[in-house]
Amino acid sequence: MTPFLEVKDVRKAYGAIKAVDGVSFDVGPGEIVGVIGPNGSGKTTLFNSILGQIAPTSGHVEFCGEDITGMSPLELSRRGVGRTFQTLQVFVKLSVRDNLIAAAQEFKGTLGGRLFAKPDAGLGDHADQMIELFRLKHVAHLPAGSLSYGQQKLIDIAMAFMAAPRLVLLDEPCAGVNPSLVDQLHDRLVELNKTQGGSFVVIEHNMDFIMKLCPHVICMVEGKVLAEGPPAQVQGNRAVLEAYLGN
């Protein structure tokens, strides 16, 4: 399978601390890859290095054969790369529906053209479908900031998929979400993977979730890839167990 995303020997150091230390991996089209590892293992720094939030010290990132190393988040979003953040990142004063429209409207026409576009930028129906998919219909017109953490997390994730990106990097989508919503989230992601056909890279601490969702898992420890492969194989890896539980 031709790689869709290629991460080649990415390093990020803060002085003497090597937050990411030579990480390489590939993601194929439509593939879902999980990234696990104890706190402080460099997962989010790796994400931020891939996604232009911080500049990697060295290494390369290629997306569909193009070198995207150090590109700004804006340039990446225009190439079809979406993301969610570890903490909630919704537009608190906008309604749920407006949050979803805002997440995709900038991909419709030109800046000048959008001034004269319909208020919903022609995305109303799509936003309603996403609201339906994420079971948010009863709160669609409420300000996102007035909703529960779990509901905001669903909005946050739904926003990342509104523009049908080709690659989405999800940073701890289950963090702070109650168990019933975790199952719902799993189902929604599987459905989006089928319908939109994009590739996902998912950082997560919830092992059940990641083992169920991702056919390929990477385990990071101290900035390096410790193990990778099918979930069962990684889960049974002695070094991985030691990294999580100690000797």
Next chain:
Amino acid sequence: MNAQMKTGILVASLVVVAVVASFAKRSDVYLLTLYCVYLMATFGLNLTVGYAGQMSLGQAAFFGIGAYVAAIALKAGVPFLLVLPISAIACFVVGLALGFPALRVQHHYLAFATLGFNVLVYLVMRNEEKLTGGTFGISGIPRPSLFGVSFDGPLAFFFFTFVSLIILAFFLWWLLRSPWGRAFAALRDNPIRAESLGVNITAYTLLAFAIGAACAGIGGVYYASLVEFIEPGPFHFSTSLTMLLAVIVGGSGRFFGPVIGTIIIILLPELLRSTNVSWLKFMQTWYLAVFGVAVVALMIWLPGGILSIGDRFKSKEVAK
């Protein structure tokens, strides 16, 4: 309240203002016109600060640039209909330039950057005598005359300003309802997320400053025609603070926030000062102190501005 009711209330309010102005004495007509002029500037500031989340303490500078461009051009015989876009474009361009610091700094740092800009513009107005008349200012600024109709009289000029304000407000309402309005809100609420979703935060930040500045410039044009004499005083940074106060007191990021806020800062002190109610006579000397206390109390009780009062009661209902 449905949209039809809201539109009905709005139209009725506009009619009431027009009727009140028609029967008001000359000084009150002047005050109402001054209110309309300031509202043009605070509407623009609300876009910059309230909708796009960019702090600005430089709105009076744009108000001044608009006024001086208008004064110079009108005295040179340039038609008012040409002066208006010239002033708006001049302020738009300067506003774009002032937007650049906002790409690097935010919040109180940005406030000081814009304040510095206001001080700079004020000094140019005061010291560049050949262009601005310095502290002597520019006098004899003519009032507009369009298609043979003169707006020289106080009431005629009020209605001219009032209609212009309605047109400007409609334009801003339309703009904020468009996807641009949503992008401004995204920029205000979470610029990092906005950028990751393809929002060009550079473009929208600059536009927020430029459009807000153009509104102030338009207000400045009407101000110059209203007072017929301008000097640097009204464009001091203290006016920028007053304008920001109007936006915050009314309800920052709410369309009608400046409408209420500008009443508080322009009309309320005058109403207090000129009251004839016997037990309120003390206001004639104490009006500024009472005004100050009222603003402090309001900010403690309603930090989201007067128009947030509905939300406050709603949240109390939810809490019950």
